[in-house]
Amino acid sequence: MSKPLIMHMITTAKNLSPFDVNMAYDAGWDKCVPYTSIETKEVEGIVQDAIFSRPPGLNKTGIFVGGRDPHEAIEMLNICKKSQVPPFTISGFADPSGAFTTAAGMIAKVEESLKKHFDKNFKDLSVVVFGGTGPVGCIAAVLAASSGANVKILGRKKEKCDELANYCLEKYLSEGCTLVGASNDDFKNFVSEVDVVLASGAAGIQLVSENDLKEAKKLKVAADVNAVPPSGVSGLDAMQDSKELNGSSSGAVGIGALAIGQVKYQAQSKLLKKMANSEKPVFLDFNDALELAREYVSSK
Ligand SMILES: NC(=O)c1ccc[n+]([C@@H]2O[C@H](COP(=O)([O-])OP(=O)(O)OC[C@H]3O[C@@H](n4cnc5c(N)ncnc54)[C@H](OP(=O)(O)O)[C@@H]3O)[C@@H](O)[C@H]2O)c1
Numbered sequence: 195m196s197k198p199l200i201m202h203m204i205t206t207a208k209n210l211s212p213f214d215v216n217m218a219y220d221a222g223w224d225k226c227v228p229y230t231s232i233e234t235k236e237v238e239g240i241v242q243d244a245i246f247s248r249p250p251g252l253n254k255t256g257i258f259v260g261g262r263d264p265h266e267a268i269e270m271l272n273i274c275k276k277s278q279v280p281p282f283t284i285s286g287f288a289d290p291s292g293a294f295t296t297a298a299g300m301i302a303k304v305e306e307s308l309k310k311h312f313d314k315n316f317k318d319l320s321v322v323v324f325g326g327t328g329p330v331g332c333i334a335a336v337l338a339a340s341s342g343a344n345v346k347i348l349g350r351k352k353e354k355c356d357e358l359a360n361y362c363l364e365k366y367l368s369e370g371c372t373l374v375g376a377s378n379d380d381f382k383n384f385v386s387e388v389d390v391v392l393a394s395g396a397a398g399i400q401l402v403s404e405n406d407l408k409e410a411k412k413l414k415v416a417a418d419v420n421a422v423p424p425s426g427v428s429g430l431d432a433m434q435d436s437k438e439l440n441g442s443s444s445g446a447v448g449i450g451a452l453a454i455g456q457v458k459y460q461a462q463s464k465l466l467k468k469m470a471n472s473e474k475p476v477f478l479d480f481n482d483a484l485e486l487a488r489e490y491v492s493s494k
Pocket of ligand 1: 330351
């Protein structure tokens with residue numbers, strides 16, 4: 195009898211995200227088992243408990259890392275990788291709060307718009323990330339910076355943004371990448387220089403006003419992941435897909451939350467299938483999410 199695909203789903207939270215559970219089953223995993231309120235120090239034990247009970251080389255066992263904190267999730271994924279005892283192995287995939295696949299979807303959609311409407315990529319563009327201290331914004335900022343943009347993480351408190359930008363530079367980015375912090379209030383001082391706005395603020399909070407769009411004379415693309423009205427960017431509809439942004443003085447295009455959500459969904463599904471179908475262990479993070487989001491966007 196063929197052995198089932200078993201996904202051990204760990205989270206620091208009280209509950210797993212039902213979204214992630216549905217996604218895993220729909221991608222073909224046969225059994226999904228929740229482990230809740232998990233601490234980082236418990237991950238090695240869970241991994242080693244999972245690997246020794248299945249035949250070496252089977253590769254039909256996975257760990258999904260959920261939770262909310264992207265840095266903790268990366269640490270857990272790294273522990274998962276280090277806890278292998280070949281030939282007893284397991285695959286891992288982290289997507290805390292959907293942040294890795296959502297950020298990847300946003301970046302892939304912005305790249306598509308930059309290419310289509312302006313024949314550009316992220317290289318040397320000025321990018322601001324509103325809500326950049328949240329899980330989605332932080333990872334979107336890292337992915338834009340690693341693609342060559344000069345990126346600012348924005349939030350209500352500059353010190354918090356500075357601290358996070360420095361942490362991400364050290365932890366995830368190579369030399370030569372540019373990532374700094376600034377406050378939402380500082381935006382008016384550089385709004386005229388900004389090429390791309392990534393809005394990833396909390397649900398139902400508008401962070402870019404009609405007036406900001408008038409002042410943003412170089413703005414090319416504004417993308418927003420908040421699907422709860424009002425949108426994070428004035429005039430941007432959740433369904434909008436790389437179409438002219440109402441109120442933009444520079445002819446920018448807008449990408450709304452549902453257009454990004456479609457790519458997020460596809461990227462997460464492809465990552466779960468990649469884990470299920472791989473003959474060797476794989477460990478998938480936000481860089482893999484971006485690769486598969488790009489693949490999906492360019493296949494349409
Ligand atoms: N489209 C999709 O597929 C998808 C998937 C997942 C999530 N989402 C959406 O993506 C967005 C980001 O998610 P997230 O979990 O990263 O967000 P989050 O942590 O809830 O919020 C992001 C940031 O928004 C800022 N913020 C919170 N309350 C605010 C307020 N009252 N006024 C101004 N700023 C405020 C905070 O930054 P500071 O405290 O530093 O100011 C916070 O770090 C959300 O809107 C979420 O619903 C979309």
